[in-house]
Amino acid sequence: MTPIPIEHGLILAAVLFALGLAGVLVRRNIIFILMSIEIMLNAAGLAFIVAGSRWMQADGQVMFIFILTMAAAEVSIGLALVLQLYHRFKTLDVDAAHRMRG
């Protein structure tokens, strides 16, 4: 394993995160928004692994496991809510649910 400069890893994580953020902001379909959130979570996990490998400790990987667990729980609940939303509004447009406004 050749040593990889840590900046490059982190920059990769940042790029993936930015792409996920753009996806959340621009897409109107809920499924795509959830997918973009997954992208962002993955990017954050990547950053952790990179950091853990720099310090040569298992802590980064431990954090990634926790992030993974959380992502799994979040996806299941999120998709259940998506089903409810679809059942109610008959569309996956997230802008359909805008009644809670000031």
Place this chain on the structure above:
Amino acid sequence: MIELLWLVPALPLAGFLILALAGSRLSRAGAAFVGVLSVGLSAVVAAAVGGRFILSPPEGGAFKQVLWTWIQTGNLTAEIALYLDPLSLVMMLVVTFVGFLILLFSVEYMAGEEGYSRFFCYMNLFVSSMLILLLSSNLLLLYLGWEGVGLCSYLLIGFWYKDAANGRAGRKAFIVTRIGDAAMILGLFLLFTNLGSLEIQELMGRARELWPVGSGLAVAAAALLLAGALGKSAQLPLQTWLPDAMAGPTPVSALIHAATMVTAGVYLIARTHVLFSLAPPVQHVVAVIGAVTLLYAAFAALVQFDIKRVLAYSTISQIGYMFLALGVGAWSAAIFHFMTHAFFKSLLFLGSGVATMAFHHERDMFKMGGLRRKLPGTFWSFLIGCASLSALPLVTAGFYSKDLILFQAWSLRPGARWLWAAGLAGAFLTSLYTFRMLFLTFCGTERQKSGAAPGLCMTIPLALLSVLSIVGGFVQLPPMLGNVAVFSDFLKTALPSVAESHGVRAEVVLMIASAVVSLVGVGVAYILYLRAPRYAEGWARNPLGAALRALWLAGWDFDWVYERVFVRPFVWIARVNREDFVDSFYDAIAQIHVSFNCLLSRTQTGYVRWYAMAIALGAIIIIGILVFL
């Protein structure tokens, strides 16, 4: 015994408190019992105290009872102190006794009304405030009583508050008297800052020492106090509230607006007579106002058709006589007339109450008539009251008091004989309108069906007041008719007596003149209203007569003038000022907040992606701060 003086105002006050706190829980009989008993007990105590005072007068001719210190700050010390001298004794006795009789009358008169206990509650507060006014030893406590009676007058005029017109009448009374009260408090300020005290006797003493006769300060103080008296006693120009105050129940009109509250002004001037003697211009103004008012009100009373308004204008006129007496320096004559007036005026009001009740609350005299046969007792008491008011010679109390005033006006002001002439003309008009009222109400044909006769609670006061209206005058008889000077001698320590400057012959001539005048008035009324009504109707149809009639009916159109000169500009200013720049400053503050709210509400769009963008933006800003700063 005389130390029980404090009970006299305290008993009605206790009655007020009991009725205010527990009145709704008491039965009607219970409320009436408490209300009448408190004033009755007060009258008994007043009689006892008075008796002790007369039999063994305290030294100095006055008794002062200090209850506690009210205010003590800087050089102002005001105590709750009662001062009993012959003047306040006479007034106290009249107020408690007449008040008791009127309350007894109203037990039956107000029996069908709702708010029964509220009525007695307010009446008790009124009697208590009036007694505080009369018995107070300093001007501040007097002002407290003054305001208290003003408040009760407002409350009782608007007693039937569900009708908005009654509320307006109450407010009018309050506002007009308030003008006088404002002047009076300015007078109090002036007296305090210049003489350093508010104790009446001290004030009078210091004024006599420090202020020369006719000095500016004395004139100013006296004028301000006079303004206060004018408001309360409904004299020109502050008299417009009294005819409208007849919107209240009849016992209220009898007690407050005939016998007691409206005489508070007379009492004030009598109490501070030293001040008025030190300001001769003001005293002359008092006499002039008295004379003009009595003529003004007599003309107005001549054309009224509401029986209570006749009596209201009559009250204004008679108080004009009292002011006339005060103005010429006949102090005890004014108080004498007050006493007899209290008797016969309240008698007349109570009698009119019986008449209106008999005609099912009809107050238009031209719709009454023929009550003489149905209610003979009421007729005779009303007749006695009318006779006393008209000052029919020799048998009535009113004759002696009015005649005394006219004689003093003649003799004490030789340069202003027109004052006497005005009083004499007023006497003619008085008997004219009084007997017009009697003939229309009680004699002639019955124009409406009348109801039942009054019961015991109403006849006893009528009877007692009738007796007093006859014998009440016998305490002061002129020299040729018995020379009884009990009254003026009694008041000598409080009010200076007048020097007799004209002989007996002048007095006899004057007395005969006034007697003739009043009898002629009766005769004219008889002819015009019983024998040949066509003359009166003819004059009413004549254009000049109709115009005069309309003018006098509206009280010489004072209301019209005041409305246009004072009320409308004031209301206009208030309306224009509603949106003044101070308001717009506060409005601007509120407006800024509202617009900020609108602005910030726009950020709550409800769209998920908008909120995500807001989070991203926040993160960017914070990271940016961390990274770049």
Place this chain on the structure above:
Amino acid sequence: MVFYISAAVAVISTFLVITRTNAVHALLYLIVSLLSVAVIFFALGAPFIAALEVIIYAGAIMVLFIFVIMMLNPGKAEVRQERQWLKGPMWVGPSILAAVLLAEIVKAFAFQGAPAGQGVSIGPKELSRSLFGPYVIGVELASLILFIGLVGAFHLGRRAGPSEGEERSDTDSH
């Protein structure tokens, strides 16, 4: 070398994920992205995590997504709608925000630090020692989260019961 190639693959496929109009296509590209990230993990010396990434992330979570999309069954109409929603001007704002964020993070990370991955590979043994040692509370909490996720998904996904009453009132108010 491996790192840079799979990094390029990850970035490109992620970009394609967020620009596809067909949901299934996007999902497949996402799986590709995740697989390339797994390769990166492997290159960084975290083999166990790489395996977990493939098995759980790409294998379970993405499959869940596929299930839901199959259930919702988007057709040609939905694809057309997506294309309509993804018009050009829509990209401006989000792109700017993402670019600014990227710039800031890159600036924050632009330091000459120690190189990563000294060649040491941290395997499952060390990982589990760390996990059941100091981080055992985290493990318990993670299991709690999974349990909550399970119950929540079950409850929220139900059609019958309280959701039905709300549904009725909701359709009335519409």
